[in-house]
Amino acid sequence: MSDHPAAATQRSRVRVPLRFHDGYGVDAELVTFHGLTDGREHVAMVLGDPAGATPLVRLHSECLTGDAFGSARCDCGPQLREAVEQIAERGGVLLYLRQEGRGIGLYNKLDAYALQDEGLDTYAANTALGLPEDARDYTAAAQMLTALGIGELDLLSNNPDKAEQLRSLGIDVRHRVPTGVFTTAHNVLYLRAKVLQTRHTLPLAELTAG
Template sequence: MTDQLSPATVRSNVQIPLVFPDGYQVLAQVFTFHGLTDGAEHLALRLGEPGPGAPLVRLHSECLTGDVFGSARCDCGPQLREAVERIAETGGYLLYLRQEGRGIGLYNKLDAYQLQDQGLDTYAANTALGLPEDGRDYTAAAQMLRTLGATGIRLLSNNPDKAAQLAALDIEVTERVPTGVHVSASNVRYLRAKVEHTNHAIALTELVG
């Protein structure tokens, strides 16, 4: 275990039915934790029955506007919906991380939206506010995975930084599994910025506009 990774323990677990607007539903076992390094109320959702091999895992950063309100400015809501079904099919975990706006918080994210409306991309808007382009740290996620016994995983993500941070925290990423391309006229500029600025594995040829 790395020096950065102090132990966490399960605080509670409860079964919660997940129901999506398109009618898809599944039962999740939701875990909370004591001892997470950042003190935030992150959740781990066990979906399906993880087998003896490396489980499929998604690290999903909270997005109130996309996950709850259905905003089309990003692809967060569709990614969450896709991840729940794909993980439930094979068995694994979805970590729902309280990292709104890539770690800058909800109010700052909405301030950044105003700058995006003036022409800045999602990363430039953050830096124009004096904030990091991406302030997320996945130490707590690694603690959660280790507590759940998932020290080797298949990571459902297009973001190379997630895999790199987990590997540095002694979580073996045996495979990086790409998510779908959830593109619309409203989010194509956002997705293009993720590809061009932070090397997300999204096929630009599939984008419109």
């Protein structure tokens, strides 16, 4: 990870009306890029109008099962829905990053799910497969933000690693704004593991397995 990632440029911008299953809708401008360091097709979703205020930004890692299929094994789908509305109200950008399964890919993520069904937590399952607990690198995210002219932001995230990586890449993260807590009977152990092992700022007392 470089302190000064190579410059990326905007490729195209297109207006897209977003409509969610609960009836919420908003227009977004989707931005694609040339020159992203990892070669993946990440997309920036520009929402609202910051009108001179510090933009609110979320780095949202792709989760097919949660975002598209409504899986209750994680909190990704509700986080995505919440983030779109919060950013639209304030003005900012959601970076949709193609880093399925914390960077290990969809098939490996589902292999890890099978191990979680046998009792391993989300991080131990990755390790048992010989994979990193979290393989995500946010260099491309920093490139995207720079190409959008964003050098200072408030970060919508419970994950301190995202803020730390962005700062190391030259992005000024002023504040980290927590997301909501979206617990289900199927994801509470997953959320507890995020608190205990990677310092996610979630209220541990609420995440009981009972």
